[in-house]
Amino acid sequence: MSFDSQAKDSKKGGVLESASKRVRMIFSVMASPNRIDILRILNTKGPLTYSELKALAGFKSKKESGKFAYHLRKLLRQLLVALNKxxxxxxxxxxxxxxxxxxxxxxxxxxxxxxxxxVRTSRHTIEEFNSHKIIQSLVREANLPLEQAHKITEEVENKIYKFQTAYLTSSLIRETVNSVLIEHGHEEYRNKLARVGLPSSDIVEMLSAEGATVDSVMAKTAGSVFSEYLVFNTLPKDIADMHLAGEINISNAGVWGLLPDTVFFDLSELEEGLDLKGRFLNVARIPAIKSPDDVIAALPALVSLLSREASSEVVIEGIVPALLKNLKDPEDIASRFARALAASSAAPSYSGTIATIAVPDGIDARQLNALLDGYRKYVDATPAPRIGLAIAAGKIIIKDNLDHVAAAVRSGGIISIGSSSGGARASNGIRKSGKGAAAMSFHSLSINLPRLAYESNKDETYFRAKLALMIKPSLAAMSMRKKTIVDYAKRGLLPSLASATQSMQRGTSTIVINLTGARESVYNILGESSSSEVLQKVLKTATEVAASQGKQLGEEGAGIAMVSDGSGVRFATLDSEKYGKVSLLQSQNTTSYSQGMTLNGKEILSDKGATQECIAIDKLLNGGFAATLDVTDLSAAEAKSAIEVAVAAELPFLRPRIKLAVCTTCGQRSKAVADKCEHCKSPHKLTMYS
Known part of the structure; x- marks a missing residue:
C-alpha cells in the first residue's frame, strides 16, 4: 500500500471516528429529560432570554441555577442551541x-x-389508555346496561390495539365505539354517544369564505353543532324525520332548542329598570327609562342583551314615549334617535336577530316624521339594517307621514304598519299575546302545504284531514320546546327575560304553527274553482284543530300563522327534487313558495281586491299574518301611492319593502338586478329585502 493510500485511509478513519464521537455526544445530550425539555420549550416559544428559558424549564430556585447552566452549556457545545449575542x-x-x-x-x-x-383527550391532556373509561361512558352517557357495556368495550379494545399509532384521540375512540354499537344494531345508544362537531374541511371553508369574520365563523360553528344536536338528539324521532323529509321545516335550527323566536319587551312595565342580578356582571345595570338621555344611554345595551335571547326578532316597546318626553324640536328628536340607533347597530346576535322599535299610536304627525327622519339617517349609514320600526298609528296620521314612510322604505329600512287596535306585532307579522313586561312567541316550525296538496290527489277534504294530522305532533314538539326554554329562563340562561318576567310569572308565551305555500297548494295544485273560499276553509280548519289540540296539551294560546321564516325556499327545492321541476314555480318565475301574502305595488293601484283577501285571512289567523307590499319597481311617487292605498284599505298589518343588493366587498347598496356592484364592480353581492 502506498503512502498516499495510507494517508487517505487514515483521514477517512479519522473523519468516521470524529462523526461517531459526535453522534455519541448528541445521544448523551438526549439522555437527559431536562435537556429535551429545553429543546421543546425553544421549539415552541421561539427565542428566549436566559431568565425566561430558565423559568419555563422549571429551574426557579437559586440552588438549581448551576444545574440549568450545566444543561444549557451541553446543548450549546453540541450546536443544538445557539445564542444571539x-x-x-x-x-x-x-x-x-x-x-x-x-x-x-x-x-x-x-x-x-x-x-x-x-390518548390525546378533548381536555388537552395526554393520558394512558384506560378501557374502564369506555365502560363508564357507555353506562353514563348512553344508558347501556353494564353487562353489554363490558362486551362492547372488550371488542373496542381489541380493535384499538390493532391500530398502528402511538397516540389515540378521544374522537377516534368514540368513533370506534360507535361503529361497534352500529354493528350490533344499537343505533339508539350510538345516537346518544355520538360526538357533535364539524369536519375540518368545513372550518377551512368558513374561514376562507368571502366576507367572513371571527364572529360569523364562531356563530356558524355553534349553529352547526347545536343544529345537529337538535335533529339527532333532542327532537322526537317523528318530528326529526318530518323535518329531514321536507314535510315540515324547523328554522334557525342552531338555536331552536335554546331561544324563543320573537320576544316582546315592554319597558314601561319595568318600573325599576332591568335587574340582571348576578348575570352579565361586566354590563352596566339599566335603570328605569324615563327621559331622552336615558334612551340614548340604554338602547344600545338593551338591543345587545335582548338580541341574544331571541332567534328571530325582539320588539321593544316603551322606548318612544320616553324619547319624546319634553322634546319639541323635530331636528333634536331625529338627531337623538339616529344616534341611539347607530350605537345599537353593533349588537351581537346568534342568528341575525332583528330588533324592532315599537312606535305607539297617539304621537302627532310632526313627531312621527322626526322619528322617521332619524331612522332614515341610521338606515343610510348602515348597508344592511337590522333595526326596524313598527308603527301603530291611525290612517289619518299615517297619511300625513306617507312621504317619510316611503322614503325610509326605499332607502332599505324595515318598516311595518299595524292598526292601533290590533295590538303590537313584530315586523314579520307575529302577534303579541298577553300582557306583561315580556311575551315570548315560538313559531319557527312550518308545514309544507304544497307537499300535502301533491299527496292529496286534488281532494280538498283529504288535504284538510292530512293537515289536521300534521298539526298535532307539530304542536306537541313546540310545546316541549317551550317548556324547555321557559325552564332555561328560570334557571338564568336567558337573564334579561328572567329579570323582566320575574321567573316567568309576569310573562306570557305562546306556540304557533306556521303554514307555508298556502296559495300554491289551494290555487294551483288543488285547482279549486272557488279558491279564496277554499283557502279560508283550510285556514279555519287549521286554527280550530290547533286550538283543540292546544287545550289538550295545556297550551290555551296555540295558534296558526302565515309569516316568512325562510322555509319557502327549502320546501320548493325539496319538492322540485321529489316531483321534478315544479311547474307552478316556473310559471310564477320564483324559486320559493309563498309565506304570508305579497301584494304587488303596481297591481294594488288598480285592483284593491287583494287587500280585502288579506283582511279576511288576518281575521282567521290568531298567530300572525304578514301582508307584504312590494314597491321594488315603483318610483317614489308610485311607492307613496301604493302605501296610501294599502293603509286606506285598513289592513291590520302591512310591511312595505324593496329588493336591494349590498356589495360584500365595498359595502355599498345598489339595484338588485345588477350583475356587479355599481360602485366597485365586484360580483360579490348580498341580495335582500328591506
Whole structure:
C-alpha cells in the first residue's frame, strides 16, 4: 500500500471516528429529560432570554441555577442551541430540531413496543389508555346496561390495539365505539354517544369564505353543532324525520332548542329598570327609562342583551314615549334617535336577530316624521339594517307621514304598519299575546302545504284531514320546546327575560304553527274553482284543530300563522327534487313558495281586491299574518301611492319593502338586478329585502 493510500485511509478513519464521537455526544445530550425539555420549550416559544428559558424549564430556585447552566452549556457545545449575542436570546438550531424530532420518534416507538397506548383527550391532556373509561361512558352517557357495556368495550379494545399509532384521540375512540354499537344494531345508544362537531374541511371553508369574520365563523360553528344536536338528539324521532323529509321545516335550527323566536319587551312595565342580578356582571345595570338621555344611554345595551335571547326578532316597546318626553324640536328628536340607533347597530346576535322599535299610536304627525327622519339617517349609514320600526298609528296620521314612510322604505329600512287596535306585532307579522313586561312567541316550525296538496290527489277534504294530522305532533314538539326554554329562563340562561318576567310569572308565551305555500297548494295544485273560499276553509280548519289540540296539551294560546321564516325556499327545492321541476314555480318565475301574502305595488293601484283577501285571512289567523307590499319597481311617487292605498284599505298589518343588493366587498347598496356592484364592480353581492 502506498503512502498516499495510507494517508487517505487514515483521514477517512479519522473523519468516521470524529462523526461517531459526535453522534455519541448528541445521544448523551438526549439522555437527559431536562435537556429535551429545553429543546421543546425553544421549539415552541421561539427565542428566549436566559431568565425566561430558565423559568419555563422549571429551574426557579437559586440552588438549581448551576444545574440549568450545566444543561444549557451541553446543548450549546453540541450546536443544538445557539445564542444571539446581540439580543442575548437563545434559539433552537436546525440540528436541535432534528434531534428533538428523533427523540419524539424514539419515544413513540418505545410506547408501541411496550404495548401501552396514550390518548390525546378533548381536555388537552395526554393520558394512558384506560378501557374502564369506555365502560363508564357507555353506562353514563348512553344508558347501556353494564353487562353489554363490558362486551362492547372488550371488542373496542381489541380493535384499538390493532391500530398502528402511538397516540389515540378521544374522537377516534368514540368513533370506534360507535361503529361497534352500529354493528350490533344499537343505533339508539350510538345516537346518544355520538360526538357533535364539524369536519375540518368545513372550518377551512368558513374561514376562507368571502366576507367572513371571527364572529360569523364562531356563530356558524355553534349553529352547526347545536343544529345537529337538535335533529339527532333532542327532537322526537317523528318530528326529526318530518323535518329531514321536507314535510315540515324547523328554522334557525342552531338555536331552536335554546331561544324563543320573537320576544316582546315592554319597558314601561319595568318600573325599576332591568335587574340582571348576578348575570352579565361586566354590563352596566339599566335603570328605569324615563327621559331622552336615558334612551340614548340604554338602547344600545338593551338591543345587545335582548338580541341574544331571541332567534328571530325582539320588539321593544316603551322606548318612544320616553324619547319624546319634553322634546319639541323635530331636528333634536331625529338627531337623538339616529344616534341611539347607530350605537345599537353593533349588537351581537346568534342568528341575525332583528330588533324592532315599537312606535305607539297617539304621537302627532310632526313627531312621527322626526322619528322617521332619524331612522332614515341610521338606515343610510348602515348597508344592511337590522333595526326596524313598527308603527301603530291611525290612517289619518299615517297619511300625513306617507312621504317619510316611503322614503325610509326605499332607502332599505324595515318598516311595518299595524292598526292601533290590533295590538303590537313584530315586523314579520307575529302577534303579541298577553300582557306583561315580556311575551315570548315560538313559531319557527312550518308545514309544507304544497307537499300535502301533491299527496292529496286534488281532494280538498283529504288535504284538510292530512293537515289536521300534521298539526298535532307539530304542536306537541313546540310545546316541549317551550317548556324547555321557559325552564332555561328560570334557571338564568336567558337573564334579561328572567329579570323582566320575574321567573316567568309576569310573562306570557305562546306556540304557533306556521303554514307555508298556502296559495300554491289551494290555487294551483288543488285547482279549486272557488279558491279564496277554499283557502279560508283550510285556514279555519287549521286554527280550530290547533286550538283543540292546544287545550289538550295545556297550551290555551296555540295558534296558526302565515309569516316568512325562510322555509319557502327549502320546501320548493325539496319538492322540485321529489316531483321534478315544479311547474307552478316556473310559471310564477320564483324559486320559493309563498309565506304570508305579497301584494304587488303596481297591481294594488288598480285592483284593491287583494287587500280585502288579506283582511279576511288576518281575521282567521290568531298567530300572525304578514301582508307584504312590494314597491321594488315603483318610483317614489308610485311607492307613496301604493302605501296610501294599502293603509286606506285598513289592513291590520302591512310591511312595505324593496329588493336591494349590498356589495360584500365595498359595502355599498345598489339595484338588485345588477350583475356587479355599481360602485366597485365586484360580483360579490348580498341580495335582500328591506
Amino acid at each position: 446581540a439580543e442575548r436570546r437563545y434559539t433552537i438550531t436546525n440540528l436541535g430540531k432534528l434531534v428533538l424530532s428523533l427523540a419524539r420518534q424514539i419515544e413513540e416507538r418505545s410506547i408501541i413496543e411496550s404495548g401501552k397506548m396514550y
